[in-house]
Amino acid sequence: MADVMRIAIGQFSDPSEDILRFAAQLGVSGVVLNTPRLPGAVRWEAEDLVRLRQRVEAYGLRIESIENVPTHFYDRAMLGLEGAQEQIENYQATLRHVGAAGIPILGYHWMPNGVWRTEGAATRGGARVTAFDLAQADTAVRTHGGEFGADILWANYERFTDAVLPVAEASGVRMALHPDDPPVASLGGVARIMRSFEGFDRAMRTADSPNNGLNFCMGCWSEMGGGALAAMRHFLNRRRIFYVHFRDVQGAAPAFNECFLGEGNVDAAAAMRTLYDGGFTGFLIDDHVPGMIDDTPWGHRGRALATGQMQGLLMALQAEAAGGGATPDCGEECC
Numbered sequence: 001m002a003d004v005m006r007i008a009i010g011q012f013s014d015p016s017e018d019i020l021r022f023a024a025q026l027g028v029s030g031v032v033l034n035t036p037r038l039p040g041a042v043r044w045e046a047e048d049l050v051r052l053r054q055r056v057e058a059y060g061l062r063i064e065s066i067e068n069v070p071t072h073f074y075d076r077a078m079l080g081l082e083g084a085q086e087q088i089e090n091y092q093a094t095l096r097h098v099g100a101a102g103i104p105i106l107g108y109h110w111m112p113n114g115v116w117r118t119e120g121a122a123t124r125g126g127a128r129v130t131a132f133d134l135a136q137a138d139t140a141v142r143t144h145g146g147e148f149g150a151d152i153l154w155a156n157y158e159r160f161t162d163a164v165l166p167v168a169e170a171s172g173v174r175m176a177l178h179p180d181d182p183p184v185a186s187l188g189g190v191a192r193i194m195r196s197f198e199g200f201d202r203a204m205r206t207a208d209s210p211n212n213g214l215n216f217c218m219g220c221w222s223e224m225g226g227g228a229l230a231a232m233r234h235f236l237n238r239r240r241i242f243y244v245h246f247r248d249v250q251g252a253a254p255a256f257n258e259c260f261l262g263e264g265n266v267d268a269a270a271a272m273r274t275l276y277d278g279g280f281t282g283f284l285i286d287d288h289v290p291g292m293i294d295d296t297p298w299g300h301r302g303r304a305l306a307t308g309q310m311q312g313l314l315m316a317l318q319a320e321a322a323g324g325g326a327t328p329d330c331g332e333e334c335c
């Protein structure tokens with residue numbers, strides 16, 4: 001099960017009965033938990049992670065990945081502030097515990113000040129989506145009290161990955177790096193280094209381990225403006241894509257808005273084919289989704305649509321591979 005291309009669902013921190021049953025009804029392979037609220041102010045313990053895995057498995061699902069420890073577990077390591085070494089040691093412990101709990105992937109990012117959005121927008125039929133426009137952003141704010149340039153972020157990335165990747169390897173945990181969102185040079189005084197093909201190429205060469213790869217957020221790659229599928233092919237060929245956030249945007253940095261699959265910059269069918277033909281053995285999840293009529297805050301309706309689109313695209317490719325693409329014979333002479 002773990003080695004075939006598959007569709008999962010994600011983006012929640014509380015594995016409620018409602019969400020886990022919904023996931024089971026959708027027929028997905030498993031779930032991605034987004035910063036689950038576990039005990040522990042500086043690291044996670046194995047027993048809590050085991051309990052989380054067992055809860056998900058009780059619904060016939062698996063934890064495909066946990067995406068991101070709380071940012072305050074490693075923000076000082078990202079910025080190189082006092083306490084960085086202690087955070088790195090705690091991160092190493094969390095990795096050991098994630099591995100011991102049988103959870104295969106820990107997602108991470110290199111954004112000390114997180115995802116930024118400006119005023120929301122509407123897409124098709126008035127569905128609500130998030131948007132970013134650098135012209136609207138508060139560029140004067142200093143989220144960490146000063147300037148942290150790209151050189152600092154890179155040096156700290158190297159220090160961090162040198163310390164944690166050997167532990168990830170020994171613990172059987174793969175670490176999946178998400179792009180900076182939005183992919184602009186700097187926000188709040190903190191440089192954004194994982195915002196381009198060059199950045200990811202450097203990251204994968206700097207931190208060269210089979211346990212370091214990409215959480216390929218197609219939405220973020222779309223925000224970068226062109227080259228999303230070429231980047232997908234590049235890292236797929238190197239077996240560095242561990243999983244995919246399958247979403248899209250209209251426009252590109254410095255100004256874009258999220259949208260439904262099929263109305264954005266990326267040809268969703270071509271993206272699915274790129275992964276399938278490239279021998280991808282990981283999973284795809286929805287990401288942020290447009291808020292539809294009568295939707296819940298989590299977005300059951302929007303997520304059902306995105307998940308169904310992904311499942312449909314994958315089913316078509318599987319059917320094509322199984323049947324050689326032949327048209328079923330109806331017995332009539334006409335065709």
Ligand SMILES: [Mn+2]
Binds near residue numbers: 178217218220245
């Ligand atoms: Mn994403």
